[in-house]
Amino acid sequence: MMDHCFVLAKDSFAEFFESLSKLGRVYAPVKVSDQSYSFRQVESHEQIAFEALRTILPPKKYFYPTQETILRYNDVQIEEHKPEIDFQILFGVHPCDLAGLGIMDTIFTAGPADSHYLNRRQSSLIVGLSCMPDKHCFCQSMGTDCPESGYDLFLTDIGDDYLLEVRTAAGVKAVDPIMPLLRAAGQDDESRYKAFWSNRAQAFTNGFKPDNLRSVMAMEWDNKIWDEMADRCLSCGNCTPVCPTCYCFDLVDIASLNGTSGERRREWDSCQFVGFAQVAADYNFRPGPVDRLKFWYRHKLHGFDDPFGFQTCVGCGRCTVSCPAGIDDIVSVVQALQATNQAKTKHDAN
Amino acid sequence: MTTTTEQKTLPCIAVESLTGCAGELLVILDNLEQLLPFVRIVSFPFAQSKNECGPVDITFVEGSVSQPHDIEKLKRIRSNSRWLIAIGNCAVWGCVQAGACSRCHVEDMLHAVYGDESPIKALPARPLSDFVHVDAMLSGCPINATQFLSVTASLLKDHLPYITHKPVCLECKLRENPCVLIEKNLPCLGPVTAAGCGALCPSLGAACYGCWGPCQSPQMAAMATILQEKGYQLDEVLSRLQTFGAPDTLFARMKPDAEVA
Numbered sequence: 107m108m109d110h111c112f113v114l115a116k117d118s119f120a121e122f123f124e125s126l127s128k129l130g131r132v133y134a135p136v137k138v139s140d141q142s143y144s145f146r147q148v149e150s151h152e153q154i155a156f157e158a159l160r161t162i163l164p165p166k167k168y169f170y171p172t173q174e175t176i177l178r179y180n181d182v183q184i185e186e187h188k189p190e191i192d193f194q195i196l197f198g199v200h201p202c203d204l205a206g207l208g209i210m211d212t213i214f215t216a217g218p219a220d221s222h223y224l225n226r227r228q229s230s231l232i233v234g235l236s237c238m239p240d241k242h243c244f245c246q247s248m249g250t251d252c253p254e255s256g257y258d259l260f261l262t263d264i265g266d267d268y269l270l271e272v273r274t275a276a277g278v279k280a281v282d283p284i285m286p287l288l289r290a291a292g293q294d295d296e297s298r299y300k301a302f303w304s305n306r307a308q309a310f311t312n313g314f315k316p317d318n319l320r321s322v323m324a325m326e327w328d329n330k331i332w333d334e335m336a337d338r339c340l341s342c343g344n345c346t347p348v349c350p351t352c353y354c355f356d357l358v359d360i361a362s363l364n365g366t367s368g369e370r371r372r373e374w375d376s377c378q379f380v381g382f383a384q385v386a387a388d389y390n391f392r393p394g395p396v397d398r399l400k401f402w403y404r405h406k407l408h409g410f411d412d413p414f415g416f417q418t419c420v421g422c423g424r425c426t427v428s429c430p431a432g433i434d435d436i437v438s439v440v441q442a443l444q445a446t447n448q449a450k451t452k453h454d455a456n
Numbered sequence: 457m458t459t460t461t462e463q464k465t466l467p468c469i470a471v472e473s474l475t476g477c478a479g480e481l482l483v484i485l486d487n488l489e490q491l492l493p494f495v496r497i498v499s500f501p502f503a504q505s506k507n508e509c510g511p512v513d514i515t516f517v518e519g520s521v522s523q524p525h526d527i528e529k530l531k532r533i534r535s536n537s538r539w540l541i542a543i544g545n546c547a548v549w550g551c552v553q554a555g556a557c558s559r560c561h562v563e564d565m566l567h568a569v570y571g572d573e574s575p576i577k578a579l580p581a582r583p584l585s586d587f588v589h590v591d592a593m594l595s596g597c598p599i600n601a602t603q604f605l606s607v608t609a610s611l612l613k614d615h616l617p618y619i620t621h622k623p624v625c626l627e628c629k630l631r632e633n634p635c636v637l638i639e640k641n642l643p644c645l646g647p648v649t650a651a652g653c654g655a656l657c658p659s660l661g662a663a664c665y666g667c668w669g670p671c672q673s674p675q676m677a678a679m680a681t682i683l684q685e686k687g688y689q690l691d692e693v694l695s696r697l698q699t700f701g702a703p704d705t706l707f708a709r710m711k712p713d714a715e716v717a
Contacts, residue, residue, distance in 0.1 A: 139634035162632045172630040340675045340682065342625035342647035344635070358618055361609040363494045368609070374630060379622050380673035395675060428629075430637045430647060431682055 109260075109271040112281070112288040113295050116266055123151035123197075125284045129231060130193035133168060135161050141427075145196070154198060159240055160424050164350035165196050165203050166210055169226040172347070173373045176222075176357070180367040187369070189222060191229050198235045202243070202422040204257055205250035206350025207232070209418055213353055216414070231280055234260035236302065239310050242423030244437050247313035250420040252303070264298035312423075314440045320417065323408035326443040327400070335433040336396030343376030345402060345434050348424040354382075377402055399433070407440065467513040467612055470499035472533055474526040475553065475581065476519030476546040478502060479598030484516070487601050494612060514539040514611050520546040520553055520581040527579075527587055534588040539611050541592050542584045543604070548595040549669040549701030553581035556699045583701070592617050597667035597700070600652050620651050621672035624664050628655035636663055641686045643696060648674035670702045677709045 114122055126132055127149075135158035136146040143158035145165055163172075175187045199207075207227075214223040234257040245251040253260050258277035261268040269291055272278055281288065291299070346352040356375035361368040375382060378398050383391035392398045404410075406419040425434035469491075471484055481502040484491075488503070499507040499515075515537035521527055534540055545551040557565065558580070566578045584590050594607050594617075603619065610617035624646035628635070633655065637644040642663035646655065649664050650671040657664050670676075676697060683693045697707070 138632075139639055141639050142634040144632050162634065163629070167632075338678050338681060340625075340647035340678050341673065342623050344625055344629055347626070347629040360606055361613060361615075363490060363605060363609045363612065365494070365609070365612055374626075376622075376626065379626075381621065395678075428635065428638070430635065431678060 109273050110278070111291040111296075111299075112270045112272065113264075113291050114261070114268045114270045114284075114288055116268065118284075118287045119268075120151050121287055122284055123154075126195050126197065126231075126233070126280065128283075129280060130195055132195045132197055133165075134197040138162070148197075156198070156235070158198065159200065159237055159243065160422050160427070162424075162428070163347060164206055164422070164424065165199055166206065166350055166353075168194060168196060168230065169207075169223050170210065170214070170220075170353065173371060174222065176370045176372050178367070178369045189225075191225050193229045193231070194226075195231045195233065197233045199232055199257065200235060200237045200422075201253045202245040202248075202250050202420040203350055204232070204234055204253050204255070205245070205248075205420040206422070208254075208256045209351045209416075209420070210353060211256070213351075213414065231259070231276055232257045236260075236262040236306070238306055239312070240423075241312055242426050243310065243421065244313040244423065245421035246307065246310045247316045247437070247440075248417065248419050248421035249316065251307070251310075262299055262302055264295065264302055267295070267298075269295055269299045312437050313421075314437055314444065318444070319440065320408050322440075322443050323404060329443060331439065331442050332396050332400050332403075335439070336394065336399050338431040338433050339378075339395040339399050340431055341378050341380065341395050341398065342430065343378040344428045344430065345425040346376040346378060347374050348428045349406070349418075350420055350422060350424070351406075351418040352376075377405075403436075403439070407436070466494065466496040468498045468511070469495045469608075470507075470512045470515040470533075470537070471497070471502065472499065472515060472517050472529070473502060474517065474519030474530065474547070474584075475522035476544060476551070478518070480516070480518035480544040480547075480596070483596075483598045483601050483604060487605060490605060491608065495608075509536065512537045514541060514608070516541050516543045517584060518544045518547050520550045520583060521587055522553055522579055522581040524577050524579065530584060530587055539591045540584075540588065541594060541607065541611070542590045543594050543596070543599050545595050545597045545667060545669050545700055546581075547584050548593040549703070550581045550583045551597065551669075551701045552699060554583070555701040556695075557581065558698070559695075581701075592619065594619055595650055595668045596652055600654070603652055622651050623647055623671040623674075624649045624651050624653065624655050624658070624668075627651045627653070628658045628664075631655055631659055633658050636661060637682075643683050643686070643688055643693070645679070645696060648676060648679045648697070665696065666700045666702070669700050670706055674702070674706060676702070676706050 132148055133145045134148045134154040135143045136153055137155045138144045143155050143161045145161050148154055177184055177186050214220040234253050258274045260271040272281055354375045355372040357370055357372050359368055359370050392401055407417055409415040409417050485503055498512055501507050515533050542548045562578050562580050566574050570576055607617040628646055636642040636658050644663035645666040646658055646664040648670055649666045650668045652668055680693045
């Protein structure tokens with residue numbers, strides 16, 4: 107599908123934002139510390155941190171909240187909890203996060219579809235924004251560096267203007283009130299657009315050759331670097347909430363003191379916690395940090411051996427910057443695994 | 457308080473204390489109104505003057521075992537209670553009186569505080585589960601009221617309660633706090649400390665100091681390595697990790713390395 111392309115002068119961004127905010131609450135990256143950004147509700151365009159590359163949590167939190175009530179029960183019935191969902195606008199979603207949402211869509215819409223996720227997704231407008239990579243970005247290696255879908259509108263920074271791509275019917279509706287601010291993209295605008303994406307493709311300093319990644323992940327299951335990393339692993343689980351595609355949750359029933367009613371809540375969980383794979387009779391499928399770390403890496407870079415056996419890493423670099431132990435430097439790990447002539451196991455090394 | 461017939465059919469609970477700061481008792485007192493319609497409080501010496509010592513459905517015990525009479529009292533409580541629940545870090549891990557005080561000999565401390573003729577007989581502080589079977593352990597310093605009420609609700613239905621043993625880092629990330637361990641190089645113990653507080657300290661920009669005791673399977677050796685790399689001396693790191701009563705067994709894996717370092 108061809109996107110409709112328009113030019114929005116940066117001077118007109120305030121009016122563009124005003125128009126968006128009439129549709130619903132706008133969430134955009136906001137600076138929250140020296141090094142960190144977070145998607146938060148913004149009332150004015152001046153609050154938006156346009157320079158933000160990665161937020162602490164990815165935008166999945168707006169479709170799959172960190173904690174939510176699934177059902178309520180009492181002594182006579184169980185009732186599915188239907189959350190109130192207001193229309194929301196996510197502004198400033200970069201290509202890696204769009205790819206992440208695409209993966210989450212696949213997972214949450216596979217039958218039985220998750221209605222909470224779907225309803226939130228359907229009452230959202232996603233406005234993408236171009237970015238330039240920093241030293242941790244490796245979306246190019248994962249093939250998620252160009253926005254392909256998952257957005258309604260996408261803004262590419264072409265100097266004094268944005269090139270505005272309108273992808274969906276919802277996007278058309280959203281730009282309709284501001285059509286007077288826009289002009290159709292001309293040849294010069296298209297040249298600036300192509301120059302931006304060409305320069306961006308050259309700007310990556312981090313990455314690896316992705317061709318044989320799945321095979322290498324399978325071959326190097328016993329590589330000694332897993333043990334070396336696991337010796338440093340805190341099992342803090344920080345790598346999973348920050349991942350745009352980690353979707354595991356825990357379900358907890360919370361009883362009321364009256365003994366007849368209560369609710370079931372789900373909350374983000376992490377495969378890095380020892381209790382995650384603990385089952386009856388105190389058996390644990392992944393008892394040690396090394397088992398859990400490898401499991402996560404495999405899901406991200408190889409995929410599970412199931413119908414969804416695709417890689418789920420989008421190269422955003424969040425795990426790399428969120429790991430207190432510095433062991434989620436995915437690019438270095440992949441490079442080490444791809445290298446030949448290395449001692450494969452601790453045993454070989456001795 | 458007069459006891460009505462209706463009250464007598466309600467489940468009986470007791471709230472007892474050994475050696476602690478009474479923080480847990482204050483939390484329960486604060487939430488007593490929510491409990492009262494559903495239970496009869498037969499014993500709560502901190503809050504009421506008339507206490508019974510008969511059989512009890514649920515006894516919550518705060519404080520560590522730190523004196524000989526604590527042991528006798530605990531055994532009596534155990535034999536009277538269907539459910540015995542340890543509440544607060546003192547009862548679950550032994551807290552500061554077990555962790556921080558383990559660096560000194562109990563006799564020396566006793567002498568320093570009470571002189572030659574001490575009226576007190578002190579023991580090295582230990583958690584309840586070293587002496588009796590404990591049905592569930594709810595840590596905290598003090599305990600979290602929501603968790604306490606939820607635990608009580610489960611017990612009233614005769615269910616073993618769900619109590620999270622995941623690390624503080626989870627609660628911290630779910631609040632989307634900037635990581636103080638990474639960004640400020642603070643000696644945050646969130647990765648090895650049990651959640652339940654809602655990541656209170658890191659949410660205010662301070663390091664977690666581990667007051668809820670260890671999470672499930674804490675990676676103490678890795679935690680020590682990472683703090684040492686940030687410039688903290690090993691003895692300080694160990695002291696921080698052990699202050700709130702984390703038992704020696706959790707450090708078994710790191711002790712040899714520590715000696716090398």
